[in-house]
Amino acid sequence: MKTKKEISILIIYTGGTIGMVHDPATGSLVPIDFRHISDHVPELRKFGYDLHSISFDPVKDSSNIDPAVWIKLAEIIEDGYNDFDGFVVLHGTDTMAYSASALSYMLDNLKKPIIFTGSQLPIGLLRTDGKENLITAIEIAAAIENGIPSVPEVSIFFDNKLTRGNRTTKMSAEHFDAFNSPNYPPLAEVGLHLKYFSNLIMHTGKEEKLIVHKAFDNNVAILKLFPGINRKLMQAIINIDGLRGLIIETFGSGNAPTYQWFLDDLKQFIDKGGIVLNVTQCHGGSVEMGLYETSRQMLSAGVISGTDITSEASVTKLMFLLGRYSSREDVENSLKKSLAGEIS
Numbered sequence: 001m002k003t004k005k006e007i008s009i010l011i012i013y014t015g016g017t018i019g020m021v022h023d024p025a026t027g028s029l030v031p032i033d034f035r036h037i038s039d040h041v042p043e044l045r046k047f048g049y050d051l052h053s054i055s056f057d058p059v060k061d062s063s064n065i066d067p068a069v070w071i072k073l074a075e076i077i078e079d080g081y082n083d084f085d086g087f088v089v090l091h092g093t094d095t096m097a098y099s100a101s102a103l104s105y106m107l108d109n110l111k112k113p114i115i116f117t118g119s120q121l122p123i124g125l126l127r128t129d130g131k132e133n134l135i136t137a138i139e140i141a142a143a144i145e146n147g148i149p150s151v152p153e154v155s156i157f158f159d160n161k162l163t164r165g166n167r168t169t170k171m172s173a174e175h176f177d178a179f180n181s182p183n184y185p186p187l188a189e190v191g192l193h194l195k196y197f198s199n200l201i202m203h204t205g206k207e208e209k210l211i212v213h214k215a216f217d218n219n220v221a222i223l224k225l226f227p228g229i230n231r232k233l234m235q236a237i238i239n240i241d242g243l244r245g246l247i248i249e250t251f252g253s254g255n256a257p258t259y260q261w262f263l264d265d266l267k268q269f270i271d272k273g274g275i276v277l278n279v280t281q282c283h284g285g286s287v288e289m290g291l292y293e294t295s296r297q298m299l300s301a302g303v304i305s306g307t308d309i310t311s312e313a314s315v316t317k318l319m320f321l322l323g324r325y326s327s328r329e330d331v332e333n334s335l336k337k338s339l340a341g342e343i344s
């Protein structure tokens, strides 16, 4: 059994609101120097864990995060995998759910906690939610039960809830309670006590060592359907040069218009090798293709059901699988199954 002092955690700061303080000279918000993180959050000294930190340089607003950044992040984790017991990734909230999803697919046989967190208010402001989020995320990354990490998966801790990263979506640009996991219950809840729901937490169980997959193919598009959609939009998308995968964000339980042109265009894209994934626009619930006439025809055209996947988890999964496999059959088969708990 490790003592607190022996539990080592790596904090990786990628950017985002959490790492900002007021520059006394200019009054503007500037990123903190993460080598001196304890100066800004003195509470960390009381923890007793062996804390280390590393910062991206330059730091990124999360709107600028892309597959190259996911690869860099995964490589930092890969390099430190044997030296640290857990990892806390500080990330802007805007695209945190995309990055957490991407990392969940990249890190195969993961047996250590990767906890993403951030904040709505900078850590340098009095009313910040950043301190609370950071402190609890570290505590979760360090938690061990019966000699093994309590949460050995990629998750997001935000405002008292720990949720699976690839099930999470940003719901609010205003509230401290910014994230939700509509189709999978929280992995842990924080009140007076930290309550882990171990029956919901994934343990890979396999003995194999960590494998990091580092290829993505961003030749994908998302088409959000709306009543009155114009064929010219559909055609412009399916004729994008090099497009390999298309996510259609459909209505309700996976429904789309039954216009003949819509089905013909989808079929044309599929017949020339394209992959189409049906993901619902609803925040909760699942695609059920065939339930209504408006989705049955898509099923026979070869559209794949995204079941209850989030939009964030679906686009990262598609880019990941297209990067990993060249055969359409391999991509389609993997889309239908859960890689890291992203679908039920």
Ligand code: ASP
Pocket: 015, 016, 017, 018, 060, 061, 062, 063, 091, 092, 093, 094, 095, 118, 119, 120
């Ligand atoms: N624009 C910021 C980002 O996502 C917002 C935040 O950190 O919450 O990087």
